[in-house]
Amino acid sequence: MKRPLIPCPTSIEYLGGERSLPADAISYVKDETIPNEGYRLTVTDAEATLTFSTDAGRFYGVQTLRQLRDENSVVPFVKIEDAPKFGWRGFMIDSSRHIQTVDEIKTFIEAASRYKCNVFHWHLCDDPGWRLEIDRYPLLCELGAWRDGWGFGSDNMERYGGYFTKAQIRDIIDFCAARHIMVVPEFDIPGHSSAAVHSYPYLCCSGEGGDVKTSAAVFDGVLCAGKESTFDFCNGVLEEIIDLFPGKYIHIGGDEVPKDNWNNCPHCQKRLKEEGLKDGEALQGYFTRRIAAFIKAHGKTPIGWNEVLEAGLAPDDIVATKWHDREGRCDEFANRGGKIIMEETSHVYLDYDYHRTPLGQTYTYRPQPDSLTEEGKKNVLGVEAPIWTEWVETFDRMCYMCFPRLLAVAEIGWTDPAQRDYAEFKARAEAQRNVLADIGVKMAPYEDWDPEK
Ligand SMILES: [Zn+2]
The missing domain is CATH 3.20.20.80 (Glycosidases)
Structure with missing residues (x-):
């Protein structure tokens, strides 16, 4: 099951299947070849690894994991390679x-x-x-x-x-x-x-x-x-x-x-x-x-x-x-x-x-x-x-x-x-409504986003 990730990662491959993944079941690995602020995330039946070269990269990997996890802590099997376009x-x-x-x-x-x-x-x-x-x-x-x-x-x-x-x-x-x-x-x-x-x-x-x-x-x-x-x-x-x-x-x-x-x-x-x-x-x-x-x-x-x-x-x-x-x-x-x-x-x-x-x-x-x-x-x-x-x-x-x-x-x-797609972004954005509400942020109603001119 695809997850509504924002921002969209550089590459994401859904491998089919999913598993329960508590936060303490993840291995954190430092690898100097990963770009600054970037990370690699692999979740399979056998493995759950977050690889990074900087603390910021680790933090962003954790944010992605948070978005992958559903309300029962279930995460799909994925392989993600990700790094920001701009610093x-x-x-x-x-x-x-x-x-x-x-x-x-x-x-x-x-x-x-x-x-x-x-x-x-x-x-x-x-x-x-x-x-x-x-x-x-x-x-x-x-x-x-x-x-x-x-x-x-x-x-x-x-x-x-x-x-x-x-x-x-x-x-x-x-x-x-x-x-x-x-x-x-x-x-x-x-x-x-x-x-x-x-x-x-x-x-x-x-x-x-x-x-x-x-x-x-x-x-x-x-x-x-x-x-x-x-x-x-x-x-x-x-x-x-x-x-x-x-x-x-x-x-x-x-x-x-x-x-x-x-x-x-x-x-x-x-x-x-x-x-x-x-x-x-x-x-x-x-x-x-x-x-x-x-x-x-x-x-x-x-x-x-x-x-x-x-x-x-x-x-x-x-x-x-x-x-x-x-x-x-x-x-x-x-x-x-x-x-x-x-x-x-x-x-x-x-x-x-x-x-x-x-x-x-x-x-x-x-x-x-x-x-x-x-x-x-x-x-x-x-x-x-x-x-x-x-x-x-x-x-x-x-x-x-x-x-x-x-x-x-x-x-x-x-x-x-090249990876941006607006219709698909809108659906991912709407899926953030409850996440934001839990933080204390009330997002604008969907019908207000693109009013007719
Ligand atoms: Zn003066």
């Missing part, structure tokens, strides 16, 4: 627009880990709230984590907010590590910084601060790129982030940065002149290079949204996340050696409703489009799907939006496109 299979949670509890975040991570996702990109600060405890700058949480009213169209005018303590974050990092998930924190600068500017008004050009925002827009709460005190602040926050998060990557945002304040700021204009920069775009390039250099000097790799490429950064400077890249800068960047992560609005923005992005559309996503050269394709680290939370107030809503579409993203990240 980056991510999801992003926005905890700024609406915040989640630690338990909700863990529930989501548990669900994603069952489908072999391995990156949790955590959007921890933005205009509507700062969510990350920083000892050196306590006002970020005392002031920047709170806003007047729930916002985003709600008529609830109660103070809204909250933040994650370092102890809570360490707890979540450990929870992820046990599931072979790397946490990538995002410190979104120099734009989307209204909450930081509200806490420390000297960070903006005028020095006048402003509110923690309650609506969805691009605001001019931008850090001043002229004052040295801005860089002292960013480096101070980064030092604590670097201490807290053990992963290799730090996301520094860089998206949607209005340049009006910079154009009218004597500090920024002085910087332009001194550095020989021609305009605001070039000034953002200067800002990004300086922050990226600080991160690299600490042995980490910076990532930015695709706007950071507008100032012509070099492949060594940064990794780019492609979300909406009208000018094709990410393709060009990858073709000349830059690493990119594919996260486009057209297919994998999970906050867009199912009418705008049906499951079938998400499933057709190709992280290596023909616009890339062969070299460029090799520079695609993988795929990631964000859930922005302007309109996602509750955890149930978040789950509705992400499941089953995150299952499609998980399969895109793991399985070769």
